[in-house]
Amino acid sequence: MGDGKQTRDEEFQSFMVGRWPRLMRTAFLLTGEQHAAEDLVQSTLEQVYTAWRRVGAADDPEAYVRRVMINVHARKHRRRLREFLAPKDDSGLVREVADTGDRIAQADDRSALLKALAQLPARQREAVVLRYWEDLTETQAAEAMGCSVGTVKSSAAKGIAKLRAIPVLAETVTQERRK
Amino acid sequence: MTGDREQQNMTQTDIAHLLADAADEVEIGIAPVQAVIQAGRRRRRARRWAVAAATAAVLAGSTGATLALAGLPGGDRQTGVAAGPSTPQARHVYRPQRTPLGTGTDRGSDWRVELTVWGAPRDRAEAAGQLTAMRKFGFTKTVLPPGPDGLVNRTSYYASLYLGDDRKPRVLLFDNLEKWDRMSGRDVSFGALPLAKEGVTGSGRLAVGRVAGTAQQVKCTWKKDESTVDLPVAAAGSPDRWFLCLAPEGESVKAAEVIQ
Numbered sequence: 333m334g335d336g337k338q339t340r341d342e343e344f345q346s347f348m349v350g351r352w353p354r355l356m357r358t359a360f361l362l363t364g365e366q367h368a369a370e371d372l373v374q375s376t377l378e379q380v381y382t383a384w385r386r387v388g389a390a391d392d393p394e395a396y397v398r399r400v401m402i403n404v405h406a407r408k409h410r411r412r413l414r415e416f417l418a419p420k421d422d423s424g425l426v427r428e429v430a431d432t433g434d435r436i437a438q439a440d441d442r443s444a445l446l447k448a449l450a451q452l453p454a455r456q457r458e459a460v461v462l463r464y465w466e467d468l469t470e471t472q473a474a475e476a477m478g479c480s481v482g483t484v485k486s487s488a489a490k491g492i493a494k495l496r497a498i499p500v501l502a503e504t505v506t507q508e509r510r511k
Numbered sequence: 512m513t514g515d516r517e518q519q520n521m522t523q524t525d526i527a528h529l530l531a532d533a534a535d536e537v538e539i540g541i542a543p544v545q546a547v548i549q550a551g552r553r554r555r556r557a558r559r560w561a562v563a564a565a566t567a568a569v570l571a572g573s574t575g576a577t578l579a580l581a582g583l584p585g586g587d588r589q590t591g592v593a594a595g596p597s598t599p600q601a602r603h604v605y606r607p608q609r610t611p612l613g614t615g616t617d618r619g620s621d622w623r624v625e626l627t628v629w630g631a632p633r634d635r636a637e638a639a640g641q642l643t644a645m646r647k648f649g650f651t652k653t654v655l656p657p658g659p660d661g662l663v664n665r666t667s668y669y670a671s672l673y674l675g676d677d678r679k680p681r682v683l684l685f686d687n688l689e690k691w692d693r694m695s696g697r698d699v700s701f702g703a704l705p706l707a708k709e710g711v712t713g714s715g716r717l718a719v720g721r722v723a724g725t726a727q728q729v730k731c732t733w734k735k736d737e738s739t740v741d742l743p744v745a746a747a748g749s750p751d752r753w754f755l756c757l758a759p760e761g762e763s764v765k766a767a768e769v770i771q
Contacts, residue, residue, distance in 0.1 A: 341548060344548065345544045345548070348542050348544055348547065349542045349544065352539065352542035353539045356537050356539050356540075357534035357535070357537055357539075358534070359537075360533075360534055360536070360537035361530060361533065361534050366537060366538060369537055370540070374543065374546070374547055374550070377547045377551070378547055378550045378551040378554050379551075379554070380551075381547060381548055381550075381551030381552075381554075381555075382551050382554050382555040384551075442529075442532055442533040442536050445526075445529045445530065445532075445533045446533055460526070460530075461530065464523060464526055464527040464530055465527065465530040465531065465534060467527070492523060492526060495526060
């Protein structure tokens with residue numbers, strides 16, 4: 333029994349180390365903040381660990397992890413999302429150099445996107461991140477979000493529409509297309 | 512139309528690209544494997560055993576009190592809450608089934624430990640009635656859910672200590688279960704707590720726990736070569752047997768094992 337437990341721990345460790353970077357990136361897009369992302373991933377993995385015997389043997393442990401992460405995010409971060417993502421420096425100076433194509437401009441693109449995401453309701457944000465960052469199908473995203481495919485479709489569409497409507501992002505997207 | 516769709520697809524592709532770019536901004540760092548595993552273990556224990564808030568403070572301190580779980584069964588051996596009789600009274604929703612687990616005298620004061628098992632309420636109204644009954648029984652809010660919803664379809668058990676003439680129970684261990692995770696073989700689950708009133712800290716000399724229905728003897732050890740053996744008893748409403756051990760004053764029960 334002790335050996336079995338040790339084996340399971342080793343399997344979990346291997347899974348966690350392998351998935352950590354990807355989970356951190358997804359969590360960062362969901363929360364918009366470094367520490368909140370770390371917190372989200374850790375909380376998710378703690379829950380995954382408690383069910384690892386079942387999860388590790390499942391055909392698609394990734395799907396379970398995504399589902400847990402979305403649930404944890406919904407509970408822990410939904411209400412505080414805007415606070416996490418509130419712009420710390422809105423001086424406008426960065427926008428002046430946005431079309432130079434250098435590192436600063438890239439940072440501004442990211443900042444614009446994160447700010448734009450912050451303005452989305454959590455459900456729309458989750459749908460956008462799962463569909464366009466995690467590259468999940470609508471069915472997979474619905475499974476992760478615990479909702480219908482229709483809800484994913486409408487949430488993602490509304491989210492994308494709102495992102496497109498934000499001038500800074502629209503400008504950024506246009507520039508991206510011109511490159 | 513085709514143009515609109517193309518533009519939309521282009522925009523979505525661009526957004527996917529920007530998302531990937533933004534995601535790269537996060538600092539990945541080293542995966543805190545040990546911290547996650549330890550927290551996961553704590554979470555698993557907490558889920559299986561809810562310990563009274565006051566007791567938890569003792570367990571978390573350095574008084575020597577312990578909560579130990581060994582060989583707990585997995586979900587595949589769970590047994591459901593029996594459908595049982597139809598009336599809440601017959602299901603012991605408002606009056607629990609009571610089983611004495613042990614009695615004694617310590618420093619001139621009588622003590623006894625009793626297990627109560629409360630039947631699962633089937634709806635919110637029954638649960639509200641049960642919550643009221645539990646409060647009247649003497650359970651404080653630290654061991655009760657904030658509202659009746661936490662009791663619906665859940666069997667509750669409480670192992671409580673009564674000291675002297677005090678009719679108010681000090682809850683040692685409790686849980687609200689959707690299903691009993693029934694013990695088997697040499698599985699042991701126990702808590703070791705002070706033989707004292709609520710809020711008084713001390714060594715974890717009083718061990719209460721449950722074992723499989725087939726277990727005949729449980730050995731509790733507090734030091735090398737210093738132990739006692741208890742004969743676990745069946746408890747009304749519980750599929751498992753329960754045992755109780757008392758270590759000498761100043762000692763803490765460190766281990767419990769089924770020896771027969």
